[in-house]
Amino acid sequence: MNIKSLLLGSAAALAVVSGAQAADAIVAAEPEPMEYVRVCDAFGTGYFYIPGTETCLKIGGEIRAGVSFGEDLSGGSSWQSNVRARLAFETKSDSEIGTIGTYIRIQSTNTGEVSGDSTVGLDQAYISVGGFRVGKITTWLDDVGTASEGDAFINDANFNTVTYAYASDAFAIGLGVDDLSAYYVGSKIGVQGYASATLGVATMTLWGAYDFEGEEGLVVGEIAADLGPGAFELYGAYSTGANAYVASARTIGAIEWTVGAAYALKATEKLTITPSVNYWEGQTGIDAWGAGLLAEYQLASGLKASATVDYYDPDTANDSWSGFVRLTRSF
Template identity: 40%
Template sequence: MNIKSLLLGSAAALAAVSGAQAADAIIAAEPEPMEYVRVCDAFGTGYFYIPGTETCLKIGGYVRVQVDGRSDFDLGGVDLQDGGYRTNTRAQLQFDAKSDTELGELHSKITVRANTNGDDDFYMEESYLAIGGLRVGYFYNYFDTGLPGETFLSDGGPIAGAGYIGGDTLNNSIRYTFEGDAFSAYVQADAFDSQDGWKTDAAGNDDEIGVNALIGGAFGGVAVNLFGAYEFENEDGVVASTLTANVGPGTLGIMGVYSFGASRYWDFSEWSIGAEYAIAVTEKFSIAPGVQYWDNILYDADGDYEDGSAWRVGVTADYAITQGLALKATVNYTDVDAGALGDGDRWDGFVRLQRSF
């Protein structure tokens, strides 16, 4: 073997070793498996599993653009409300988190909202936590959620600017609900204005609490409920009922309220009745005429009703432009007879475009 052959063989051996080492150096580690977002169908559409947990989350909300209009409103020559129009854009986000536990469904809800016609910062709307039939947090009572329609003033009165104490429908509360096959019922305690400060004797507001309860049932195309509430500071209560039924081409809704005296739940009249008939003209277009009447709309310093009446008629139209985009418009007329304070009437309405998701 000559020197040349020896050198060539040594070079080849070194190259082979170097190549093997280089190949070993560039071998990549196996990638970790990626956990993709999974759809959760246990609680309805729109939920997905929060990665790494068994909690299902749903994010929803809407963007609303609305123009309101109204006429002047005076009572016996006293100007209570100037006419005109206003514009508003509202944004709302809602987060629902749900999971199954040994104690039943665990649910937490957070709702934030902002409007441009007032405080344009986001603020908390209905938000609570619930497990099984128990709910605690900040949520609405019957007078905001139980009466349908845009003509009904279920959580407001017919006299604008009269300084009602009622209509307090969103409070820190605790509720227990029983759900049966055809019947449901709940009992609830409310702390009025509890978000504003401490409840103390020195402030004179330690009894700003109330209790309310509801029992309802659904039978085929008919649903009916009975609601009752009592407020401790004003020592007065109210009962109300709502009935809805499929009648002909639409849905008929009837409501009735009787108040034993002015309270934070209701102080707009001694009693009130109303009706609405929602007609589905086409798959996308519906129209709903409505009427409401109030009797004894004035009350004294003790909360006892004594005089006056009012009635209101109107019509609301809804049009589904496309999936998730809807147009709503309403126009209403209110006539008030306030006894010794005089008479008055007004027109009001709005046009709303809303994209929900």
């Protein structure tokens, strides 16, 4: 075999191999385009766009663990551990009829008892369009009282309800219709409303509610103001009679009227100390008074330790002490 024949044979072999490789070549598929989560800053911090939509979603929650202690009216004492967990989902989006939102908060509480009470429940769930809301809502009555743990007047502020609120820089007003069927046989309703105005360092708020089945109502007034290194609160409330909105206090029954005051002292950047005092009179004329001291310390962003001691002295029974120590993590 001469050199010429060898070269021609090699070229032919290379052509065959190259053809086979070309026939068997694998073409890699291009990857699908990825859509990364985008931050949504149109409605505040913590929101992000749900991929593929223009709806903004915010996820938050809280775990609160603590020990409560107390002394009953006979002088006996006890303590109990407790844990509460909350998980909240909030969405918002712009539309031709205004901002459309939803809010869902799921909650469960456990007190360490053998039977337990850890059933997961729907605490809040509502739809909002502008200032209009409909669903299961913790209403404005939840704001009645001071920044302390010893006040008591409102029995329940969480209802299936329809509300509308308007707010400007210095003024806010709202009106709602509540389903009170949980307190009566059959479908019953109540109404509630509030108005608030801010003048300088002071904010004045007025609440009112009426239970149509009980044919009784309530009115509450409060003034809050920044004074010195803290905030002062003073409120008074009156109920015409027992109804679904108003609480009952130990030994005095349904509350007829109450007055309370508290001062949240900003002792340091992280420590707030709040002394408070309250007085109640029941529908039967029996009265009671109490005082408390609440301390809250911000350990870190989203982590707070708190403790309180409260004293209660009813007119017709022994006085008693109660309180708690808690650690709360929110996100």
